[in-house]
Amino acid sequence: MTMNTNMRMNPLDVLGHQALLGTQRGALQIPALEPAFAALAAAACPPEQDDALRLLRLAGILGVGERAGYQPPPQGAEVQPSVAPAEILPVLAEGTRRGALADILDEGPERLIHHALLALGQEGVLVPPALLPRALTLGARNRALRPALTPVLGARGAWLAGINSEWQYAQGAEGHRLSLDDWDSASLPERLGLIQAPGPLALEALLARVESDWRSLAAAEKLSVLEALAPRLRTAMDADVDADTDRAEAFLNALLQERSKEVRSRAALLLSTQPLSRDFAARMVGRVAALLAPTPEGGWQITPPTEFDPAWKQDTLEPKLPKSESLGERAWWLFQLIRHLPLAWWTTRTGLIPAALVAWARADMWSQALLRAWGERLMLQPDPAWAEALLDVVLASKPIPGMLPTAEQLLAQLPPAAQMLRWRQLWEDRGQKNALPLVRQIIDTQPPGACLTPEFSGWLWAACWACLPAAAQAWDYTWRQVLQDLVCVLAPDALPEACTPADERTAQFFGDALAQVLRWAALRRQFGI
Secondary structure (H helix, E strand, O other): HHHHHHHHHHHHHHHHHHHHHHHHOOOOOOOOOOHHHHHHHHHHHOOOOHHHHHHHHHHHHHHHHHHHOOOOOOOOOOOOOOOOOOOOEOOOOHHHHHHHHHHHHHHHHHHHHHHHHHHHHHHHOOOOOHHHHHHHHHHHOOOOHHHHHHHHHHHHHHHHHHHHHHHHHHOOOOOOOOHHHHHHHHHHHHHHHHHOOOOOOOHHHHHHHHHHHHHHHHHHHHHHHHHHHHHHHHHHHHHHHOHHHHHHHHHHHHHHHOOHHHHHHHHHHHHHHOOOOOOHHHHHHHHOOEEEEEEOOOEEEOOOOOOOHHHHHOOOOOOOOOOOOOOHHHHHHHHHHHHHOOHHHHHHHOOOOOHHHHHHHOOOOOOHHHHHHHHHHHHHOOOOHHHHHHHHHHHOOOOOOOOOOOHHHHOOOOOOHHHHHHHHHHHHOHHHHHHHHHHHHHHHHHOOOOOOHHHHHOOOOOOHHHHHHHHHOOOOOOHHHHHHHHHOOOOOOHHHOOOOOOOOOHHHHEEEEEEHHHHHHHHHHHOOO
């Protein structure tokens, strides 16, 4: 019975189990190894040696192999020799940058690691072989790094991923890229990666694969596939004359009959991005247009429905209020109708710019339904002018319950110059006591690999520096981490070269954090990011 259990264990676990029991209590079990490792084990652990010494040497051999990415097969498994295929792309050259990358992967914060990996991808170079185990382990522990990591692993990285179960997520890396022919054998994450991969992929063929086993998916899996498909479906529907437009529309229309409310709702929102001449969008336009009318004074008035039309349910509108909903019944119906309407329709219909429309809505008795619907629409179809207009709503002292998007999401849609100007205004309006959440928000608006403008970087670093004495007096440890995150998004020309606090208390409290800040700044300079 013990032998059968050991046969299913990892060989290192088997050796550990034998070491705990003692080699005197049973014959040493040599695990099945690939030929190269088997030859090394035979040379280092000959049968005439003491079993205890053989066990320790064998464990050492496997431990070194594990650090390089090798993972021995389970006991009793058939061992097939494997050789990494040749690389197509070059690896990062020897020198200062390779040393900097090693340090970044070993000790850098997530944002700095992400930045370095994206830079490699943009240059078309790969992670050096010696750094692949560390990089692959980082990806195994942090899913957010995988989109930037897998393109720079190369054929060797994909090969390593195939022989170490912890790294299986990277088997679709360069050199082993999946295609639609691999769909049936691919896992759900691999299918999502295939859907989202850049490059041409025939929509008809892709949707045929998706539909082939759609019924077998759980609701959450269907929603994740639909989210991955969303950019391709929206692109197809924008054409309004292409065959892909009809195919995308037919696919989404079928999803309006799904049992899952979340899948139905998402499909309806995607359908609403189609040109207004198409059926679904035209129905929504007709419904809202009947509720909006000009006033004698030259303004506009919105009147919510007085009753729920049963036909609306076919387009995923819900007659009953959710238990947590703060809107009234009529406002709830109005909100659902408006969020299915493109923002451009409002400017065309009224002749007003987004800022004027938001001002009108804020003064209307149905403002919550209008503003919330526009906010959700902005998440689906980003628009800088609307983002600017809705920003004051989101930042108001009295927030609207259920309002989306967040200030960070709105600011991320603004051009860099307008975005930085807004941040400076907020800083000045709210004062130094409220600086910490603002800095956190500024950092969070920057996508991986992005940097603030040089001018704004210089201003922000100086503004944060002025906050440190008060933070040291208050024993505010949060600032220590924020500073290390901040240095990862500063413009390269604004990276600090020295950090000399003005007083002894600040120097003591922030000493180690500032040393790390200078460390990350130095690594960024060495790597060129």
